[in-house]
Amino acid sequence: MRTKQTSNAANSKKGRVARKPKDPDAQPTKRGGRKSDSNSLDPEKIKxxxxxxxxxxWTVHATAISNKRKRDAPGKMLVEDRLFEDRLNVQYEVKPRDRWEALKTYKKFTVASESIATGDCILVGHADGGEEADAGVDLAEQWKAVVLEVRALDSEHVYLRVGWLNRPEDLDSGRKDYHGEYELIPTNQMDVIDAMTVNGKIDVIRLDENNMDSQVAGENQYFWRQTFDYVGSKTFSKLRQICKDNRPQNPDEMIIECSNEGCGNWLHAKCVVEQAAKAAAEEASGKAKSNTPKKRQPRNVYTGANRPPPAAKAKQGNFTAELYLANPPSTEPDEISVKPAPTRPEIIITDPKGEKQAQDLYCLCCSKPIE
Structure with a gap:
């Protein structure tokens, strides 16, 4: 696990276009635990x-929640229960605690002209500045975090307790083929950072794979769908397994639902075309297996100009398989098509000679055609 703690001194020199925040623009808010007393320590000495x-x-020390703990007991650790899923709930303490609690607590702070509140997700600069800083913020390279707490001594000393949202490659397990380009993985790893390192806020939505009515990520939209318990079990929450290979979906790639009653399985479009290309190559070489579907009736390929690009594509030897979705007939009066536009998904097989044939799309699980 790459550490992400950001030092005060380093942040005064580093961070891609890190901006100095204005005065926190809200009244102090009460929070669970002991009430902070800004007069308990001399502000000048803290400064x-x-x-x-x-x-x-400051450092954040977090441990798994103990059933024997008395909530918010004096001198005891506090509980953080706003980290995306209950499995990430932890008890924590910011050290040195007396100097942390001597700062006033705020609901939000301002970076340039942007107001950022607790609960917002943010970009955190960490790369060397210099000439590259003038080029703007590189979203991919910025760290991402959720703001959990805002405290300040004055307008020059504003600090945030954050929980990190990792890119898959930032974790020891690395990026997998089912991770989307804009996928983030929330954790219960927390740090205190200087607000000067914040380069703005971002919108991060949840993808609920078990709810078909849940919000769908748009283009260049950050999202999360699983979490990583950094403090306790060091495990990921489970992802839905689909298709014949029992692998998760990559949200950036298409999946297909079998329309047949009694099946209804979701299929990776990539798996469908890979199997089609493999079957075509095996049939041509005479090595087709006995369980290879033989119900696919080849037909001529639609050549209308309004045909969209393939939804998925795969090669096996000199054979290529492309998946096309249902395509409505063209409304252009001057367009002439060799064959009517297909009204259901189909696979186009291209052989070594460049000849093309269209086939129906079959489910990899029930071996029946998909309407």
Missing amino acids: EWLDKTTEGP
């Missing part, structure tokens, strides 16, 4: 301590 600190002034 002097902060300005001299060469590493992160």
